Each structure stands twice: as C-alpha cells, then as structure tokens.
Amino acid sequence: MVDKANVLETSRLWREVVQEIAPQYPSVMVDYLFVDNAAMQLILNPRQFDVMLTENMFGDILSDEASVIAGSLGLLPSASVGDQVALFEPIHGSFPQAKGKGIANPIATILSAAMMLEHFGLQAEADCVKDAVDNALERGVLTPELTSGVPYTTEQVGSFIAYGVLDLQDCQLHRSNIELGLSTII
Amino acid sequence: MGILRKRIVVLAGDGIGPEVCQEGVRVLKAIAERFGHEFIFDHQLMGACAIDATGDPLPEKTLAACWQADAVLLGAIGDPKYDNNPAAKVRPEQGLLKLRKSLGLYANIRPVTAYDRLIEHSPLKKDRIQGADMLIFRELTGAFISVKRVVRKMVVLSIIALIIGGKLLVLRTALFRPPKTVGRS
Numbered sequence: 122m123v124d125k126a127n128v129l130e131t132s133r134l135w136r137e138v139v140q141e142i143a144p145q146y147p148s149v150m151v152d153y154l155f156v157d158n159a160a161m162q163l164i165l166n167p168r169q170f171d172v173m174l175t176e177n178m179f180g181d182i183l184s185d186e187a188s189v190i191a192g193s194l195g196l197l198p199s200a201s202v203g204d205q206v207a208l209f210e211p212i213h214g215s216f217p218q219a220k221g222k223g224i225a226n227p228i229a230t231i232l233s234a235a236m237m238l239e240h241f242g243l244q245a246e247a248d249c250v251k252d253a254v255d256n257a258l259e260r261g262v263l264t265p266e267l268t269s270g271v272p273y274t275t276e277q278v279g280s281f282i283a284y285g286v287l288d289l290q291d292c293q294l295h296r297s298n299i300e301l302g303l304s305t306i307i
Numbered sequence: 308m309g310i311l312r313k314r315i316v317v318l319a320g321d322g323i324g325p326e327v328c329q330e331g332v333r334v335l336k337a338i339a340e341r342f343g344h345e346f347i348f349d350h351q352l353m354g355a356c357a358i359d360a361t362g363d364p365l366p367e368k369t370l371a372a373c374w375q376a377d378a379v380l381l382g383a384i385g386d387p388k389y390d391n392n393p394a395a396k397v398r399p400e401q402g403l404l405k406l407r408k409s410l411g412l413y414a415n416i417r418p419v420t421a422y423d424r425l426i427e428h429s430p431l432k433k434d435r436i437q438g439a440d441m442l443i444f445r446e447l448t449g450a451f452i453s454v455k456r457v458v459r460k461m462v463v464l465s466i467i468a469l470i471i472g473g474k475l476l477v478l479r480t481a482l483f484r485p486p487k488t489v490g491r492s
Contacts, residue, residue: 131459138463164431167421167439174470180415180445187419187443190436192428197419201447202469203411206373210381212417215322215354217387225323227330230382234331236416237378238338241313246338253334258424267428275323279330286337 122151123159123175123183131176139174156183163187188212193266195226198233200240207240209233223274226264228254231282253285312345316376318369320354321399324382331380349376353406354384354399364402370409379410407447414466415445444470 122139124132136153143151154162156179162169163183167190175183188197194213201208211229219225235250257263262281265272273281317332319325332348339346351369358364364384373379384399421429421439429436448462 134459135463138460139467142464142467165435167419167436167441170439170441172470173441173443174466175444176446177448180443184415184417184419184443184445187417187441189431190419190421190429190439192422192425196422196425197417200416201407201412202414202416204465206376206379206410208379208381208406208410208412211327211383213383215320215324215383215385217322217385220322221326223326225326227327230327230331230380231334232418234335234380236418237315237335237380240378241311243311243338243342243344246342246344249341250334250338255422258422267425275326275330279333282330283333283337286334287341 122153123156123173123179124153125156125179126153127155135176159183160186164189184212193226194229195264195266196228196232198229198231198236200233200236202240207237209237209240223276224265224272225275226266227275227279228257228282231279249286250282253282256285257282310343310345312347313377314347314349314375316369316372316379317348317350318353318379318381318384319350319356320382320384321356321386322383324354324384326382328380328382331382335380353381353402355386355389357402358389358397358399362397364397364399365405365409369402370406373406373410379406413446413448413462414469415447417443417445419443 122135124135126132126136139151143149156175159173159175159179160183163186167187173183188194191197195211197212199210199212201210211233213229216225231250231254235247235254238247238250257278261268261270262273262278264275264278315335317328319328335346338344349372351366351372352360353365353369355364357366357369381403384403386399389395389398419439419441421436423437426433426437444466446462446466
C-alpha cells in the first residue's frame with residue numbers, strides 16, 4: 122500500500138480501509154510505504170514488491186517509473202476494470218512519428234489481449250499467448266528498439282507470436298516464412 | 308473451460324494504434340482458432356480519428372458498441388495537431404476519459420516484469436532488477452477530492468476486493484511467467 126498518510130487525508134482513508142480488511146486475508150502480507158520512499162525502493166530493490174496498491178496520481182507516476190525495469194514501454198500491457206465491461210490497452214502512447222513505419226512493438230498490445238483472455242477466465246489461452254511472446258523474445262524476434270541486430274517489423278513480430286499460439290513447436294519452422302514475408306495468418 | 312463466444316470492441320485509435328491493434332487481433336484470432344472460441348471483433352472510432360470523422364472523440368455509436376461488448380481492446384490515442392494546440396476545445400484524450408467514466412472503470416492494473424532476455428535494455432543494473440515481477444493496482448476514478456467519503460470508501464473497498472478477493476492469484480498466474488521460467492535465458 123503506497124500513500125502519503127502523514128500528509129493527505131485521502132491516504133488515511135486508504136489505510137483505514139486496508140487495515141479493516143487485511144485481517145480477513147492472513148495470507149496477504151500488507152506493508153505501508155510513503156510514496157516518496159516507494160519511488161526510491163522501486164529502483165533500489167524492485168524485487169521486494171509483489172503488488173503495489175495506490176491511488177490515481179501516485180499510481181500514474183510510479184507505474185511509469187516501474188516501466189523502466191522492463192526496458193521498453195513497448196512491452197507493458199494494462200487492464201482497466203470496473204463492474205462490467207473492462208478495457209485493455211498497451212501503456213504506450215500513439216507515437217505518431219512511427220506511424221506506418223512498421224517499427225512499433227506490438228507486444229504490449231498482445232499482452233493486453235492476454236489480460237483480456239484472463240478476464241474471460243481463459244487461463245490456458247492467456248498462458249499460451251504469454252508463452253508465444255516469451256518464445257519471440259527468446260528467439261530475438263524483436264522490433265528495432267530492442268535489438269541491435271536485424272529488426273523485425275510490427276507485423277512480423279505479431280505473425281510470429283500468432284504462429285506460436287497455433288503451434289509453438291512449429292514456430293521455428295515458420296520463422297523462415299515470416300522472414301520471407303509469406304505469413305498467411307490474417 | 309468450454310467454448311466461448313465473446314464480442315470485442317477494437318478501438319485502434321491514432322498513430323501506431325491501428326498497427327499494434329492489428330497484431331493484438333491477429334493473436335486473438337489465433338487463440339480462437341486453436342481453442343475453438345468465437346471472438347467477434349467490432350472496430351469503432353475513438354480519439355483524433357473520431358474527431359476527424361465525426362467531430363466527437365467518443366461518438367455515441369462507439370460508446371453504445373462498448374456497452375454491448377464483453378471487452379474493449381484499445382490501441383492508442385493522441386495526435387500532435389491537438390498536443391501542439393492548447394486552445395483546442397475538443398481533444399482526443401477526452402474520448403478516453405469519457406469512456407473510462409461511462410464504463411465505470413475504477414481500477415487500472417499494470418504488470419511489470421523484468422524479462423531476462425531484455426535485461427540489458429533497462430538502464431538499471433541487472434543484479435537489482437533480475438527477477439522483478441509486480442502488479443501495480445491504481446485507483447482510476449481520480450475524483451477523490453470531491454466525492455463524498457462514503458463513495459470514496461466504496462471505491463477503495465472495490466479495488467481491494469479485486470486484489471485480495473481471489474483476482475490477485477488469478478492475475479498473478481495469468482500475467483507473470485511461472486517462477487520456474489525466471490532466469491531461463
């Protein structure tokens with residue numbers, strides 16, 4: 122729980138609610154951190170965090186800070202949930218300079234789709250997408266910002282992952298086709 | 308899990324949004340094919356492209372489609388011609404804010420993982436970030452100063468319920484690589 126309870130009344134409300142509920146879930150270990158310290162801890166020792174719970178503005182700032190850990194904004198998905206329809210989106214912006222050049226990394230969007238599958242209760246399907254993404258990363262099927270070697274285009278990365286979803290074992294086989302621009306998945 | 312039929316609204320948006328959404332949809336189609344589900348994709352306008360076409364960053368038609376959907380996949384919105392014009396009254400981002408409000412989206416969830424294969428791409432030292440793997444839950448209503456305390460408390464409760472009411476476990480298994488794969492590469 123990240124807040125600024127020594128200064129903000131809203132933060133004290135958060136603590137009040139968290140303290141009220143926490144005892145019902147003994148397996149969840151709750152810790153409280155002031156946001157200034159949390160910003161520092163996130164860089165000093167990010168492994169200490171499993172879940173960070175925070176209010177809108179702190180979350181806005183800390184989640185961008187945390188994105189540095191992943192190495193590229195192009196990898197990070199997000200879900201916005203309410204009581205009914207949920208929305209899934211990559212955390213990156215519209216990057217207008219890159220429009221139409223085929224250099225945008227589609228992985229953040231693809232992982233957002235995996236979060237959607239999870240939201241539907243489709244665990245195996247979500248795992249399947251993540252495995253295919255892992256496979257693409259492992260095999261160096263990457264857009265330009267992540268590789269000094271020969272980069273793949275947005276569409277090639279997406280196609281490779283889609284092939285991986287259909288049959289991970291066959292992925293390597295299909296890679297040569299994708300390189301030749303013979304991808305048939307539409 | 309049996310065969311599912313889901314309606315997904317795709318808001319490709321602006322800039323690279325359409326390109327990355329195309330790949331997201333491609334992967335969802337592959338999942339549907341492999342697992343026998345039926346996903347119906349409904350492409351709608353939001354953002355600068357919607358302003359250009361209709362004058363409204365979130366046209367009624369788009370909003371209505373979202374209400375009918377099981378989920379929404381969004382690419383990205385925003386265009387320099389609005390960013391560089393502070394006087395513009397109608398802006399792409401208004402569409403997203405209105406959509407969040409209309410759909411009552413109160414929590415934003417972001418998983419952050421340090422991928423071994425890409426660890427050199429982070430400006431942070433490898434030994435500090437290796438194995439980092441977290442979920443950031445962020446309250447999204449942003450109206451905490453003005454609304455009544457009881458409403459605020461309900462929002463806080465909803466988010467916490469979302470986290471510890473089982474969702475956490477599900478999300479963790481879903482979004483993160485299982486521990487055995489950490490350090491694989």
